[in-house]
Amino acid sequence: MSTHAEIETTRRHPLLAFLARWLLTTNHKEIGTLYLWLSFTLFFIAGALAMLIRLELFQPGIQFTEPNFYNQLVTLHGLVMVFGAVMPAFVGLANWMIPLMIGAPDMALPRLNNFSFWILPFAFALLLSSPFIEGGAPNFGWTFYAPLSTTYGPPSTDFFIFGVHLMGISSVLGSINIIVTVFNLRAPGMTLMKMPLFVWTWLITAFLLIMVMPVLAGLVTMMLTDRHFGTSFFSASGGGDPVLFQHIFWFFGHPEVYIMILPSFGIASEIIPTFARKKLFGYHSMVYATASIAFLSFIVWGHHMFTTGMPLFGELFFMYATMLIAVPTGVKVFNWVATMWRGSITLETPMLFAVGFVVLFSIGGFSGLMLALVPADFQYHDTFFVVAHFHYVLYPGAIFGTMAAVYYWLPKWTGHMYDERLGKLHFWSALIAVNLTFFPMHFSGLAGMPRRIVDYSLQFADFNMVSSIGAGMLGLTQVLFLYIVIKTIRGGEKASDQVWEGAEGLEWTVPSPAPLHTFETPPLFQQRDQADNEGGVPI
Amino acid sequence: MTAISSYLSAGLKNAGVFSALWLCAHSAFALEWDMREGVTDMSQRIQTLHQLSLGICIVLSIIVFGTIFYTLFAHHRSRRSKAADFHENTLVELIWTVIPILILVGMAIPATSTLIDIEDNSDADLTVLITASQWKWHYHYVEADFGFYSNLSTPQAQIDNLEPKDENYLLEVDKPLVLPTHKKVRFLTTSKDVIHSWWVPDFAVKQDAIPGYINEAWTRVGQSGVYRGQCTELCGKGHAFMPVVVEVKPEAEFDSWIEQQRLAIALASETAVADRNKTWSMAELLPRGEEVFLEHCATCHQPGGLGQAGRYPALAGSPITTGAIEKHIDRVMNGKADTEMQAWAPQLSDLDLAAVMTYERNAWGNNTADLIQPLTVYLTR
Ligand code: HEM
Ligand SMILES: [Cu+2]
Numbered sequence: 001m002s003t004h005a006e007i008e009t010t011r012r013h014p015l016l017a018f019l020a021r022w023l024l025t026t027n028h029k030e031i032g033t034l035y036l037w038l039s040f041t042l043f044f045i046a047g048a049l050a051m052l053i054r055l056e057l058f059q060p061g062i063q064f065t066e067p068n069f070y071n072q073l074v075t076l077h078g079l080v081m082v083f084g085a086v087m088p089a090f091v092g093l094a095n096w097m098i099p100l101m102i103g104a105p106d107m108a109l110p111r112l113n114n115f116s117f118w119i120l121p122f123a124f125a126l127l128l129s130s131p132f133i134e135g136g137a138p139n140f141g142w143t144f145y146a147p148l149s150t151t152y153g154p155p156s157t158d159f160f161i162f163g164v165h166l167m168g169i170s171s172v173l174g175s176i177n178i179i180v181t182v183f184n185l186r187a188p189g190m191t192l193m194k195m196p197l198f199v200w201t202w203l204i205t206a207f208l209l210i211m212v213m214p215v216l217a218g219l220v221t222m223m224l225t226d227r228h229f230g231t232s233f234f235s236a237s238g239g240g241d242p243v244l245f246q247h248i249f250w251f252f253g254h255p256e257v258y259i260m261i262l263p264s265f266g267i268a269s270e271i272i273p274t275f276a277r278k279k280l281f282g283y284h285s286m287v288y289a290t291a292s293i294a295f296l297s298f299i300v301w302g303h304h305m306f307t308t309g310m311p312l313f314g315e316l317f318f319m320y321a322t323m324l325i326a327v328p329t330g331v332k333v334f335n336w337v338a339t340m341w342r343g344s345i346t347l348e349t350p351m352l353f354a355v356g357f358v359v360l361f362s363i364g365g366f367s368g369l370m371l372a373l374v375p376a377d378f379q380y381h382d383t384f385f386v387v388a389h390f391h392y393v394l395y396p397g398a399i400f401g402t403m404a405a406v407y408y409w410l411p412k413w414t415g416h417m418y419d420e421r422l423g424k425l426h427f428w429s430a431l432i433a434v435n436l437t438f439f440p441m442h443f444s445g446l447a448g449m450p451r452r453i454v455d456y457s458l459q460f461a462d463f464n465m466v467s468s469i470g471a472g473m474l475g476l477t478q479v480l481f482l483y484i485v486i487k488t489i490r491g492g493e494k495a496s497d498q499v500w501e502g503a504e505g506l507e508w509t510v511p512s513p514a515p516l517h518t519f520e521t522p523p524l525f526q527q528r529d530q531a532d533n534e535g536g537v538p539i
Numbered sequence: 540m541t542a543i544s545s546y547l548s549a550g551l552k553n554a555g556v557f558s559a560l561w562l563c564a565h566s567a568f569a570l571e572w573d574m575r576e577g578v579t580d581m582s583q584r585i586q587t588l589h590q591l592s593l594g595i596c597i598v599l600s601i602i603v604f605g606t607i608f609y610t611l612f613a614h615h616r617s618r619r620s621k622a623a624d625f626h627e628n629t630l631v632e633l634i635w636t637v638i639p640i641l642i643l644v645g646m647a648i649p650a651t652s653t654l655i656d657i658e659d660n661s662d663a664d665l666t667v668l669i670t671a672s673q674w675k676w677h678y679h680y681v682e683a684d685f686g687f688y689s690n691l692s693t694p695q696a697q698i699d700n701l702e703p704k705d706e707n708y709l710l711e712v713d714k715p716l717v718l719p720t721h722k723k724v725r726f727l728t729t730s731k732d733v734i735h736s737w738w739v740p741d742f743a744v745k746q747d748a749i750p751g752y753i754n755e756a757w758t759r760v761g762q763s764g765v766y767r768g769q770c771t772e773l774c775g776k777g778h779a780f781m782p783v784v785v786e787v788k789p790e791a792e793f794d795s796w797i798e799q800q801r802l803a804i805a806l807a808s809e810t811a812v813a814d815r816n817k818t819w820s821m822a823e824l825l826p827r828g829e830e831v832f833l834e835h836c837a838t839c840h841q842p843g844g845l846g847q848a849g850r851y852p853a854l855a856g857s858p859i860t861t862g863a864i865e866k867h868i869d870r871v872m873n874g875k876a877d878t879e880m881q882a883w884a885p886q887l888s889d890l891d892l893a894a895v896m897t898y899e900r901n902a903w904g905n906n907t908a909d910l911i912q913p914l915t916v917y918l919t920r
Contacts, residue, residue: 060708061700067776141773147750148733148775236751242734243749276614278622285632307736308747309754312658316651323643327636334635337606342623346616355611359604366596373592373650375585375657378745379574382736382771443572448740450771453779455698457709459571 026110028095031117035092042084049077054471057464062455070454071139078142083167084124086398090263091174093405094202100507101196103187103523108180116173123166130156146234146245150226161220168213175206189525196505200287201266204294208255216252243308250301258297264401268354271408272336275351276343277502281335289328296325306377315374322372329365349423353404356431357396364392385445391438411499415513416492422484430477436470575740578762582743584653660755663725671735671748674777678716683797685804689714691780710767715784719793725757736772760787802885814890815913828898831891844903855903868919889913
């Protein structure tokens with residue numbers, strides 16, 4: 001395909017050739033790799049910020065930061081984790097795996113794919129340069145409520161606004177690409193209701209993204225005009241409305257949190273059947289549950305705003321709608337359990353992470369249910385109980401999900417098996433550290449510790465110290481993960497094409513490592529007995 | 540073998556978490572870890588709701604996680620070499636959709652009824668307007684029409700770890716909000732700059748203070764005491780340093796506190812200062828003195844200063860109003876114990892006191908020609 005370009009580039013200086021290869025690549029696997037490395041890098045940066053946060057909170061009193069700097073740490077940590085670590089990781093996985101899973105030669109719009117990746121380093125360069133600007137980095141939390149971020153925002157807010165615009169463009173383009181690919185490039189015979197669940201969850205995620213990223217873009221644009229062009233959308237003294245900001249933000253923000261979890265649902269639905277050696281219990285109900293979660297995610301945004309003076313009717317509506325989400329989420333969890341039930345289970349690292357995901361994510365789901373109860377939320381809101389809640393859904397949810405996916409597909413990507421002993425060590429230490437870090441936050445929150453505070457009163461000291469120790473451990477376990485990944489890339493036991501005994505799906509029919517170009521002719525689906533004789537793919 | 544040890548450790552961990560929870564719940568040591576019961580009807584109902592939902596979640600997690608750990612153990616490869624082959628069962632799927640719905644309804648009912656009662660802001664006995672600004676609270680008693688700022692009082696040296704931290708580190712203020720017991724108090728919250736949020740966990744009141752908005756909440760506290768909370772909406776660099784402290788007093792104490800406050804504020808006001816720095820003439824003081832007398836004193840001592848025989852002494856020609864000035868000042872400012880003549884110092888300004896006494900000494904034929912200046916009154920206080 002791109003042989004012409006390849007020959008061209010190899011004649012040049014090796015460094016130039018290297019740059020040209022990665023800058024100009026339109027290959028879904030290479031772009032997937034780029035996304036994954038970018039996400040990994042940003043995960044470490046945002047993680048380092050979290051380490052600073054936890055160091056500051058180790059004891060009461062101000063240790064080494066300064067209150068405004070602390071707010072900057074929290075803001076950048078949240079923003080970079082959400083937009084830099086989680087979202088690009090999922091897009092990377094989608095790039096690598098969706099064409100392989102639906103038997104497509106590449107993404108439908110390869111140049112667009114290149115563009116949507118290469119926007120991101122610039123977006124994050126903008127965001128991460130903000131601490132060095134006079135006035136410091138954004139300091140208003142990842143939710144950037146007006147008027148703290150408009151009238152009172154530091155000059156770097158404009159960098160943030162432009163950065164968010166770039167990320168939004170990248171996400172929308174990426175999502176369009178995924179939708180077009182799934183609708184148009186499925187191999188003949190791969191009907192929608194035969195698609196692997198990872199593809200399904202991503203398809204739905206992509207729709208969520210193209211619906212809400214423009215809302216976010218609109219919001220930051222309104223901020224920009226409020227800051228510089230004399231409008232007062234969010235300024236009460238100019239006739240605007242600060243609460244309007246929150247409605248728009250959470251209309252984006254709530255679907256956004258599902259954007260960060262649905263692909264993980266898909267990953268768990270791939271991995272659990274493989275290692276239980278048993279078909280997914282309810283494929284159809286899983287698809288419908290995902291779709292209903294996505295739909296409901298648009299009508300629950302108000303549950304972030306119960307204390308803003310919402311009228312009773314609004315509070316009741318958003319409470320009931322939020323509680324309703326527990327039903328399809330329960331369906332998913334029960335399905336995973338039923339899939340394992342009476343299977344023939346082995347616990348390789350991807351399975352450990354997937355089971356860890358199911359259990360710990362459920363804890364986050366339970367606390368979410370508690371948060372939905374408006375009267376109780378009056379006590380929980382904006383305390384560390386909420387911080388505990390969303391880290392239980394994000395860390396074990398988005399991050400464990402991604403790690404499970406990496407261990408699961410790394411042999412396919414690199415052609416090498418990772419070190420199983422180290423993988424297990426990684427899982428168990430991460431499991432302990434995650435709980436040590438985030439479980440005590442439930443208690444400090446219930447005892448009354450507000451979130452986003454640089455210093456706290458003495459009764460919260462014990463739990464914070466435990467959290468900080470856990471966070472240090474958690475940081476170390478991620479270094480171990482980096483080591484395992486690099487070790488696997490550089491060598492290791494040769495992986496078979498099938499890799500996992502119980503794995504089913506097109507990605508396992510291509511060689512390990514997957515060659516740069518796959519499915520240049522679509523795979524042939526056949527009934528199982530016919531496939532066994534004629535070498536087609538059983539369906 | 541390793542697999543088995545990993546189940547064991549998983550099982551142990553699970554057991555560990557729950558026994559730790561249980562231990563915490565029943566331990567005697569004072570580590571705060573659960574939502575506070577608080578001191579209002581609403582905070583107690585909310586805490587019950589919290590415990591109900593927490594209990595449901597713990598039971599559900601024992602069932603779900605228990606099943607997961609059981610299946611990891613019992614359906615492991617080493618025990619079952621061949622997986623069963625079953626999937627899609629409408630009845631099972633219906634059951635696990637309907638049961639959660641029923642549980643949710645069970646939680647929604649008490650939540651709804653509590654919420655409806657919380658949102659009933661009607662019939663308040665007392666209203667406090669809470670205005671937030673970076674990084675302090677201002678409390679205004681609407682009926683009594685006075686207010687004050689409440690600032691963090693923890694010394695910077697404690698924050699910077701230069702001095703030992705005291706018990707209420709970061710939860711102490713120079714002037715707390717004072718409320719009466721058993722009264723329905725309505726809070727109106729607003730802000731002058733960014734969004735803040737006023738929270739007292741023991742009342743279960745958390746209400747955002749938003750510029751351009753006036754939000755409502757209320758409480759009725761049964762028990763006197765000091766209750767502490769914090770700002771819970773990120774509001775800039777001082778967000779960690781704007782605590783809320785509320786002192787709840789029995790009604791009588793509260794009323795006298797209100798009186799004291801109003802006066803203290805009047806005394807501190809700029810006009811009060813200007814008044815007492817000025818030297819007043821007889822012509823200025825007499826009309827004002829007459830006004831004050833008619834408003835406050837005439838009900839008893841009568842407009843003509845003749846009093847009521849046997850009950851209220853005549854002031855015309857009385858030994859006090861015509862005798863030593865110090866005695867006169869003392870009687871009016873401090874009153875006379877156990878009689879209807881109350882102390883007026885806590886109720887009137889320096890100027891009014893000076894004026895009314897000057898009036899008394901020069902009206903109704905009391906032609907002493909004595910002039911009492913506000914500064915004299917101020918110095919007597
Ligand atoms: C090393 C692991 C992590 C640690 C120790 C950690 C710690 C923390 C802490 C202590 C806060 C609250 C700070 C405060 O409110 O004062 C926080 C906030 C936050 N974290 Fe993390 N975190 C970790 C990983 C993650 C991950 C993986 C994600 C997302 C995928 C994430 C997303 C967030 C978000 C969105 C916030 C809210 C920021 C805000 O309040 O604006 N964190 N983190
Ligand atoms: Cu505040």
